[in-house]
Amino acid sequence: MAEQTHKQYLRRVTYVSTFGGLLFGYDTGVINGALAYMSRPDQLNLTPAVEGFVASGLLFGAAIGSFLGGRIADAQGRRRMLLVLAIIFFFAALGCAVSPTASILIACRFVLGLAVGGASVTVPAYLAEMSPADRRGRMVTQNELMIVTGQLLAFVLNAILGVTFGETGHIWRYMLAIASLPAIVLWFGMLTMPESPRWLVLNGRISDALEVLKKIRSEKVAISKFNEIQDNLEAEKHIEKASYSDLATPWIRRIVFIGMGVSICQQISGVNSIMYYGTQILTEAGFSTEAALIGNVANGVISVLATIFGIWMMGRHGRRPLIMTGQIGTMACLLAIGILSAMLEGQAALPYVVLSLTVTFLFFQQGFLSPVTWLLLSELFPLRLRGMGMGCAVLCLWLTNFCIGSAFPYFLFTFGLSFTFYLFAAVGLLGLAFVFKFVPETKGRSLEQIEHDFRHHGEATA
Structure with a gap:
């Protein structure tokens, strides 16, 4: 019974945290259908070159977000990072939806990209550190599956909205606004999730780390895993990390x-x-x-x-x-x-x-x-x-x-x-x-x- 409880808790951790991957997928996929409508003369009247910047503004932000995201998550914690990313996802998605000009839309897509890039490095790290060794592969690859599921969800909703309300030019705003809903789920969900035990041990929060480990493993295995984390962190102290030099x-x-x-x-x-x-x-x-x-x-x-x-x-x-x-x-x-x-x-x-x-x-x-x-x-x-x-x-x-x-x-x-x-x-x-x-x-x-x-x-x- 206890083992079943541990598995259920791990499944909840996986589903909640991979909403970051779902948002990653939706926000990169939704532009596929939205561009056709926002480019119309009665909307933002985009040229092909500006269309490229609208789509890729998110990608430039993601490059910066992925580069900095790991460092921020290391300093502040995986859970706290995902809570902040959920807030950015929410407000940036709404900003995109209400943008009056292409310039503001590109700026909002850039901010949204910061969240996408941050999620691309934080979610896999959180899952890897929460999962037992025998389930790590399945839990971490669940994020990749959620990314493509988010893209599929964007394509399906784009099709439904386009076919049903295609004559309404501003339908693209609703397509972009929908991305705020999974962000709400991610934020409220992560409020109930624990911090990564590895990060807790690294920051000296020993009792908190043991408490988290006991939620996902039996007490005996939790103590063994705790000792393993301490040993690994001690070994890493003596490893000289490579630098650009x-x-x-x-x-x-x-x-x-x-x-x-x-x-x-x-x-x-x-x-x-x-x-x-x-x-x-x-x-x-x-x-x-x-x-x-x-x-x-x-x-x-x-x-x-x-x-x-x-x-x-x-x-x-x-x-x-x-x-x-x-x-x-x-x-x-x-x-x-x-x-x-x-x-x-x-x-x-x-x-x-x-x-x-x-x-x-x-x-x-x-x-x-x-x-x-x-x-x-x-x-x-x-x-x-x-x-x-x-x-x-x-x-x-x-x-x-x-x-x-x-x-x-x-x-x-x-x-x-x-x-x-x-x-x-x-x-x-x-x-x-x-x-x-x-x-x-x-x-x-x-x-x-x-x-x-x-x-x-x-x-x-x-």
């Missing part, structure tokens, strides 16, 4: 370079051009706005199903084969969109062909490329490089996301559907070459073995 060391520079490259490769596949601008892509192919909103739901559904499939695949196959399969699959889909959109231009079949190819693209992206990227980053950096390496890698990921998000509407408007996707396919080929040449296999290898390999390679090439 250590990049002068060849093997450290190489491993950070690979981490940054893996992050960039995940983004240059063009995944977020589909997640942010799917409606524009499908209307460019020939769908009406309302039909494109409905079609986007298929993209959201396949993202959720493919993520579940990817989590299953990661436990059975090596990282390199999976990430290269994802890159080859996404490149093939991008190339097919470019070729067929030129061959079938003006024909009734084109929008359905493009929709089927975007769905297939997302299967390869979310089932192979995206989940393996995050797993690879978590395995690639030895402990002393973890803070600096992950900081550099995640910053590169968000900045690449920002560049693609801001440039895509301009490319689509200036060069058309075919050329834009030819460009993504060509850049994806460079990503595949990078992984093939530089990225090591990490499955089944300890952090110490990985570090030894990089050190040995650095000495051999020095």
